[in-house]
Amino acid sequence: MAHYDCIIVGGGPAGLPAGIYTCRAGFRALLFERMFAGGQITTSTRLENFPGFPEGVDGPQFGSLVHDQATAAGLALEYDEVSALTLKGDVKRVQTASGAEHTANAVICAMGARRRPLGLDREDAFRGAGLSYCATCDGAFFRDKTVAVVGGGDTACEDALYLARLTKAVHLIHRRDTLRARGVMAERVKRDPRIDIRWDTVVEELRGGERLESLGLRDQKTGHRQELPVDGVFLAIGLEPQTELVRGQLVLDALGYIETDRRMRTGVAGVFAAGDVRNTPLRQVVTAAADGALAATSVIEYLEERQSADDA
Ligand SMILES: Cc1cc2nc3c(=O)[nH]c(=O)nc-3n(C[C@H](O)[C@H](O)[C@H](O)COP(=O)(O)OP(=O)(O)OC[C@H]3O[C@@H](n4cnc5c(N)ncnc54)[C@H](O)[C@@H]3O)c2cc1C
Structure with missing residues (x-):
């Protein structure tokens, strides 16, 4: 078991930038991704509306570029599924499908969304x-x-x-x-x-x-x-949020998305959410990345406040 300043769940366009900002501020962060770094956009052939790529960029290539940038910033990344989160209290507990268990002072939920099933037999x-x-x-x-x-x-x-x-x-x-x-x-x-x-x-x-x-x-x-x-x-009949892990622990809206304020804070101290998993009016790469940066900024503020309280 290891202890981190921040654990990020989900390595999509929200989670990876959150890691970049947290690590660049000098904090220790670990990100768990259960599939591919880059999230949903890795299933798209072309990302054409993200600034900085006038010709567009392949989804998988974009995912791998952001992954490289995040790990170069110092983000620790493990390919493992988070199977349980305990979010109340000062120390958050994160368990994974492979049996690992880690703790952190803060958690960023960036689990994104997935395609909705039709709900038919077979x-x-x-x-x-x-x-x-x-x-x-x-x-x-x-x-x-x-x-x-x-x-x-x-x-x-x-x-x-x-x-x-x-x-x-x-x-x-x-x-x-x-x-x-x-x-x-x-x-x-x-x-x-x-x-x-x-x-x-x-x-x-x-x-x-x-x-x-x-x-x-x-x-x-x-x-x-x-x-x-x-x-x-x-x-391709729409999305549903991947919020099973936090149901009963965080406030969700009527569609099951995590409710946050403009600083990506959930109602629970030290727990933040970013990207498609939260109640955002736009589910795109650019907004997910912006959410990740804001969530990290709120994490940094939260960790610094805790540090000052401990020092006092
Ligand atoms: C086909 C397609 C085309 C798209 N085209 C565009 C486009 O052109 N422009 C645009 O801006 N947006 C586009 N989007 C939308 C964009 O991809 C999403 O808005 C964006 O990826 C959201 O980022 P996210 O990080 O919030 O979530 P996601 O991308 O969903 O990433 C969440 C990550 O968390 C991981 N995860 C979830 N639960 C766990 C767990 N328990 N443990 C560990 N890991 C977990 C998932 O595996 C996933 O990798 C497209 C989406 C699709 C599907």
């Missing part, structure tokens, strides 16, 4: 057998095959465009009659002859044997039901 069974939540991770398995994307926001449109380059056909299934994606992205999808948009349509059933074979669809306006044969389906 969804878990078909995961990895035709059902995916990540087009850039799994798209290559569906080369020259027929796939569907479910959703109508930025991610669904980005997935449909990406898959259209690889596959034989893409059906975009959207429950409304307009796309929620930002203008330029929606226009690209509507103009793409390789993408067939099924408006006002919901997926009612996932069908198949060991692998997914077709989708049971229903037109919400006419009530007409139809079977759509597909080799794969990619779900």
Whole structure:
């Protein structure tokens, strides 16, 4: 067991900058990441709206650049899943899936968000057998095959465009009659002859044997039901916060996001939250990074106040 000034949970665009700021101020910080440094953006082929990259940058490349910058600043990074947090009291306790246990004076929650499931029967069974939540991770398995994307926001449109380059056909299934994606992205999808948009349509059933074979669809306006044969389906129907670890310990909003003030402070002393996991009006890389910097600044202030109280 080791003791740190600050432990950061999550190595995405919020957690890594939080580590950079905390370490540059001379404090000892440890970050836990259960998958890849860089978070969700590593599943995107192109990050085009982050300042400083006029030509855009690959998501995985961006993740690895921020990772290198954070470790060069002195951040300790461990690839391990945090399995339990004890947040009350002056000393916070962090346990991991591998059995490690560490303590810290402050914790930054930067666990981000993940794709929302449809909630249909057999969804878990078909995961990895035709059902995916990540087009850039799994798209290559569906080369020259027929796939569907479910959703109508930025991610669904980005997935449909990406898959259209690889596959034989893409059906975009959207429950409304307009796309929620930002203008330029929606226009690209509507103009793409390789993408067939099924408006006002919901997926009612996932069908198949060991692998997914077709989708049971229903037109919400006419009530007409139809079977759509597909080799794969990619779900992009929104996000849900990864707040299981803090439920019952921190105040969450109605959608389950951690409530913070403008300085990223939660209601519990020494506990901060940053990025997609909190009640922010915009879930983007630039806002996650800004949250990380603010959270670290609040951690530094908190640690300095504690130090002065101890010295007095
Ligand atoms: C396909 C796609 C395209 C996107 N395109 C853009 C874009 O063009 N521009 C833009 O600005 N934004 C884009 N975004 C959104 C952007 O990626 C997110 O807003 C940003 O990544 C949020 O950063 P975060 O650090 O808050 O959370 P995340 O990126 O979700 O990172 C959280 C990290 O915490 C880790 N974690 C969670 N729980 C634990 C645990 N218990 N233990 C250890 N680690 C844990 C996760 O593995 C993850 O790596 C896109 C997102 C997707 C999915």
